[in-house]
Amino acid sequence: MHTPSTETRDGVIAALVAYLIWGFLPIYFKTVGSVDPLEVLTQRVIWAVPFGALILAARSQWPEVKRALTHRAMLGWLSLSALFIATNWFIYIWAIQDERIFETSLGYYINPLTNMLVGVVFLGERLRRFQLLAVVLAAIGVLVLTISGGQVPWIALALALTFTVYAVIRKKVVIGGMPGLFVETVLLAPAAVAWFFWIMLSGDAMFGSGGAALTFWLVMAGPITALPLLCFALAARRLPLTTIGFMQFLAPTLQFGTGVYYGEMLTVAHLVCFGFIWTAVIVFSFDAFRAGREKPLQAKPAEA
Numbered sequence: 001m002h003t004p005s006t007e008t009r010d011g012v013i014a015a016l017v018a019y020l021i022w023g024f025l026p027i028y029f030k031t032v033g034s035v036d037p038l039e040v041l042t043q044r045v046i047w048a049v050p051f052g053a054l055i056l057a058a059r060s061q062w063p064e065v066k067r068a069l070t071h072r073a074m075l076g077w078l079s080l081s082a083l084f085i086a087t088n089w090f091i092y093i094w095a096i097q098d099e100r101i102f103e104t105s106l107g108y109y110i111n112p113l114t115n116m117l118v119g120v121v122f123l124g125e126r127l128r129r130f131q132l133l134a135v136v137l138a139a140i141g142v143l144v145l146t147i148s149g150g151q152v153p154w155i156a157l158a159l160a161l162t163f164t165v166y167a168v169i170r171k172k173v174v175i176g177g178m179p180g181l182f183v184e185t186v187l188l189a190p191a192a193v194a195w196f197f198w199i200m201l202s203g204d205a206m207f208g209s210g211g212a213a214l215t216f217w218l219v220m221a222g223p224i225t226a227l228p229l230l231c232f233a234l235a236a237r238r239l240p241l242t243t244i245g246f247m248q249f250l251a252p253t254l255q256f257g258t259g260v261y262y263g264e265m266l267t268v269a270h271l272v273c274f275g276f277i278w279t280a281v282i283v284f285s286f287d288a289f290r291a292g293r294e295k296p297l298q299a300k301p302a303e304a
Contacts, residue, residue: 028220038195044225
């Protein structure tokens with residue numbers, strides 16, 4: 001029997017595993033950096049299917065998958081969410097390989113703030129005072145980088161917006177995290193397999209021809225995709241939403257660190273931008289903590 005203290009401990013461990021994997025993902029994509037981003041994406045989709053199937057079998061979640069595949073509206077929404085997550089994955093992989101880790105980090109820092117803006121614009125939600133301040137600070141940071149850097153940080157904005165839209169769509173579908181991801185990858189798999197066979201026949205595929213080590217890492221794209229989502233879903237059942245909210249910034253912080261490690265150019269404009277973003281994160285976290293104390297809120301005990 002799990003006590004509240006062990007539930008919290010297990011939740012923190014699961015969340016740490018999820019955010020550590022997400023945070024160090026740039027290292028993985030650097031490891032397979034000799035592979036074309038589109039081939040990396042196809043391998044990620046293909047190998048996520050069998051690994052996801054093993055998790056579903058272990059957790060007896062096949063009924064959820066069957067319900068999604070036989071429900072026309074649900075299948076339609078998951079088809080749309082699959083397109084957005086595939087777009088998000090491709091932009092992320094390409095950006096890492098193009099030595100733009102700082103922009104990917106920025107994208108996932110501002111993602112919670114774009115979530116709030118979508119809630120205001122499309123769902124009629126209202127921002128609290130400190131939430132509004134966090135959004136303004138983040139907007140100033142992006143504006144500084146745009147003006148000083150001479151270009152809009154489109155990678156960061158694209159990552160944040162595609163993932164926000166993905167999250168909004170997934171909220172419309174009553175399905176667990178793992179079953180939902182499995183259905184999405186199954187829907188993407190035919191195109192991924194077709195593209196893989198095409199590049200295999202044309203002799204452009206790195207899978208199998210780039211050496212045993214590279215082939216192994218491409219296969220590992222499956223568990224690297226599915227495992228953190230499973231851990232996150234397990235954590236969400238055991239931890240308050242405020243705790244999850246604080247911990248979500250661990251991943252982009254680690255991504256930022258990997259950018260420093262790989263020696264990416266950090267300009268003054270980047271430093272000023274991230275200064276505003278980090279201040280916005282502090283304000284956002286303070287507001288979440290304050291709101292959590294005023295009205296304790298537990299995460300929904302949804303199935304992972």
